[in-house]
Amino acid sequence: MNSVGLGCQFRHPRFRYLEAKSVHEACSLLSEHKDRTIKFIAGGTDLMVAMRRGKVTPKYVLNIKTIPNLDYIHHDDESLRIGALCTLDVIESSLLIKEKFPLIAYSAHQIGTQQIRNLGTIGGNCCNASPSADMAPSLIGFGAKVKIKGLAGDRIVNLSDFFEGPGETVLQADEMLTEIQVPNPVPHTRGVYQKLQGRTKIDLAVVGVAVVARFGRKADILEDPRIVLGAVASTPIMVQEAETIIGGKSLDDDLIRKAAKIASEEAKPISDVRASANYRKQMIEVMTYQAVKFLVTSAQGRPNHNA
Amino acid sequence: MLEIEKKKMRNIVAVGKSVQRLDIVEKVTGRAKFGSDFVIGRRLYAKVLRSPYPHAKIIDIDATKARSLPGVRAVLTPQDIPHEVISPLLGDQYALCGDNIVRCVGDPVAAVAADTTEIAEEALELIEVDYEVLPAVYDGEEAFRKDPPVVVHPGLSNYRPLSGLPIRPDPERPNVCQTYKIRSGDVEKGFEEADLIVERRYTTSRIQHSPIECHQADAWFEPDGSLTVRSATQTVYDLKEVLCNIFHLQPSKVRILSGYAGGSFGCRVGIRCEPIAALLAQKSKRPVRLAFTREEMFVFGCHRVPYTIDIKDGVKKDGTLTAREIKAILAIGAYSEWAVLLVKRAAAGAVGTYRIPNFKLDSYGTYTNLPITCAFRGFGCPEIEWSIEQQMDIIAEKLEIDPVEIRKKNILNEGDKDVSGMITHSIGVRKCIDEVAKWINWGERPKEKGEPWKIGKGIAIGNKSVMAGSTSVIIVKVWQDGMIEVRHSAAQLGQGIMTTLAQIAAEEFCVSVEAIRVLSGDTAFCPFDSGTVASRSLIHNGNAAIAACRDAKQQLFKMAAPKLGVFPEDLMTSNGKIYKKGVPERSINIMDLFTPQGVPLEGGEILGRGSYTGPVEREDPESGQSGRSVFDYSHTANAVELGVNVETGEIKVMRSGMACDVGKAINPKIVEGQIEGGIAMGIGIALYEEVLLEDGAPINTSFTDYHILTALDMPRGENSKAIIVETPEPQGPFQAKGAGEVPLVASAPAIANAVYNAVGVRIRDLPLHREKILEGIKMAKGKTTKLQNAR
């Protein structure tokens, strides 16, 4: 017996509105509503859409954009640290990030439209935990970590361990993500992110592949490669077997193809409105091959737009 | 006749010039008002409860809790609604107004009006509906059977159409509510004469028009019991008629207001929000706004009908067509709406271009338990050309004749009788195909881009007809200061009708366009129009405007003649003066024919009336033969160059040149805009657009997963090209024809033909989704080399 039929699930939700002026205040409010009827809003690009489609129905919406000094970009000898409220347009156009971590600027640029990037935050993008998030594969490829603050204290978690499933993260009820940390890569590190899109880059990734590696002794050898796939599992995944195949070896076409095939076998994509599982599997192979090949040819001096 | 004479007498003033659009300053400043921009005091907000099931009986509806929610002012359930027609053409009803059966997901079941949208939404959740789920039929061919698994409208034979449209269901097929046939010559004989027979099946997808403005309507009753409705409908007077019927009101008691529409492309043809808004307004005694969300647009804002077309062509080895047989099943969905007209009009796509000595067409409209469909730009011609234009390429390849040549060989000539019995006139498609072939460098192999891209070129042609026998009326008022005011009831969808009518009036009065004001959107003072459909608006409103201008001029000339000592027929006007022909000094200002208070010296008002009804001849129901089955045809050709990524199946359209024969471009920039928009829509429909269904329910109900073109998807710079071809239409205003729909007709097959040219994969269903392309490439691996050498 269905009251609300299909075709009228879109709604204008009602809720109480709160603002936090500090991280501590935000965590306290989260803790007060441990029954999880409270949701953060920053850019609103995920929450507003989810509320309107009836996917989440919070009683309280807590504006965290009012927390000052959480949108910074800091860089020192150890790492790049981006405040959770830093918007994606600032990241994509930051001269510092474009120079020292160009793949991260590039990945941010792949997300949605300019309007979405002007509103959406890196923290929100991570906490939304979409399997097809465009920044996650590259960030994981660089070994990024997140700083989490809660009433009990702070902790640092590897981004690769942060995601638990679509929309699910390791954040406890009273915790907030405050910072993304990217350790400075060792010299001669390069990365690439290949996204198979719907029509163009503004669409969600059908398949996303990030490859980050260090170029060592020779131009066709990738040391310690990290291959991270997005949109093909319930979280971004690292395909370690494929990494092992290409790591530290002289790369020819056959080896790259072999690694790409293994990557495709390691992944377990689903069929959805965007693509079938079978197609995704084929595309993982194509995109992984292209990504690794791209890195190798770029190391040989050919133009590379995103490393 | 008269138009050409006038041209000889003086230079053209406004027609043929890219005059600035009259509405554009409003639009760039945000001042232009669309439906939801109007404010009405004490307005209530309405929401509709829709069926989650594709086919079910409503056992019970309990709206008690909804009615008692604070802020709810009216609730409608089927018990509250008079059992009257909401669908104007055939007489089948939505569940809310009908027989307690829901026939598709999204079928309206109940409706609420409340103080705020949020309260209305909450009220919907409180309405309890008890459904008995029934089996559903989704597939058009299944529904088409003589013994279908489900009969969607068992009461079909009792339905009474509101309009005078001939309805011919198929008595042997319980779901087929409309049929149409054309018989010309003897196809069996034609096939015997053929050296080659090509027989294929083609299908098209469900798509949604996706205008950027969602449907919405405001409705309220005046103290005297008359009803006012604001709606961006394309069929103003149809809507009026339906509302008169529902509320038992005389035509003078129903007023339709319409401002600008945020696009439409056919989805505002027919009835959408208006009756429910009006019923709620009646119940609550308050003004009511009913607005669709984007989700509702995708579920019930109506779709383009999916077609299954079986086409069989016979051709001689020199490329001459000997016979063509078409069977088209239109799976129109749960309710018929304008689809009943589509069954007939789509056939024109198969009639207006090629000379075919033996021709047989049967088209059928069958109900299914899927969401409603309605008019979509092109009204069936894009779908028919999807099949025909790929057939022509298949034939060309088999006979080793160039695809351009084989088309030109078979195109109708001026004076030929087409397969519907009409004499061909104003057929500019040869020029269209020559122009695009030249633009795309047809003779040259496309330049390769390198792996993994394969490049191909493709071409297609087509037509779109203007319906026969429709009417437009125009009133022209001349103000004392010489301002010419044109009143019409065409819908303002963005196609520029306001500006082109102003240009026509300016031409008639020989003044600048700045002296013209164009008013529309209020049936209280704007006259009748058959509807902004079928590319008819410019022709019929234009011809009526010319007649109305002449009537107004006669009134002025009658007053001026005695003052100038001449007969009225000796006079002409330009620049606000009336003067004797050939003697410009013998003149009087229009202003001087009015008193200082602005009253003309005779008659009280200068009001010119003009009406134009297009010719029509009744057709024979058994053969579809008629001397005038359509008003005329506009023609088109599209040439496309694209790349196919053989690893991912992605397609990138790099160049698209489209030529449209529009008779006469009253405003060339406006026509270009229509063509460019058609190029974009055509690429989207060919490559990306598809309403995906699961258990009869659309599942991609947002722009996230229903992809229309963005600025990044179009060819760059000069690589999309609109070419205007002018083949005069003697009965059109200044020899113009319709231009709004024909730009959509040829793009999908041109793209499919280019894909075949690139990778040897022939896809016969829409869209050309990359998974299909990839599958096809894997299977066609052997053929590619031969094809690349073919041109």
Place this chain on the structure above:
Amino acid sequence: MKSEIRLKVNGVIYEVYVEPWKSLLEVLREEIGLTGAKAGCEEGKCGACTVLINGKAVNSCLILAPQAQGMEITTIEGLETADGLHPLQQAFVDHFAAQCGFCTPGMILSAKALLDKNPNPTEEEVRIALSGNLCRCTGYVKIVEAVLSVAK
């Protein structure tokens, strides 16, 4: 449930009394009466609701009205001055870059945000900047022409 918020729109302060769940788009249109920004999807996909906040193009349907306090909001109505149309508006007029006009306010504002930051964009940069504004009528051809004509 309602509370007072202050919004600065086109340089003017408006005090409105609204529920906190109202979006900036709803408040602009229904409380302040600036109807240039349109509701096309209310999901941040079509861009018809685009306004500028501190010079950046954003989807006003995704912003809660209280979140927009303290910001400089520019709507299409804020572009023309006593001296006439903004050059972008004039370019849209001259190049026939609008048909139905529903996407036009948002489109012009996205173009303005681009040109204010990058006065001489390439065609590709223009298309990227406008990729969040859907238009179903024009095919974007004359829109891109109009924006590039101001850029030169």
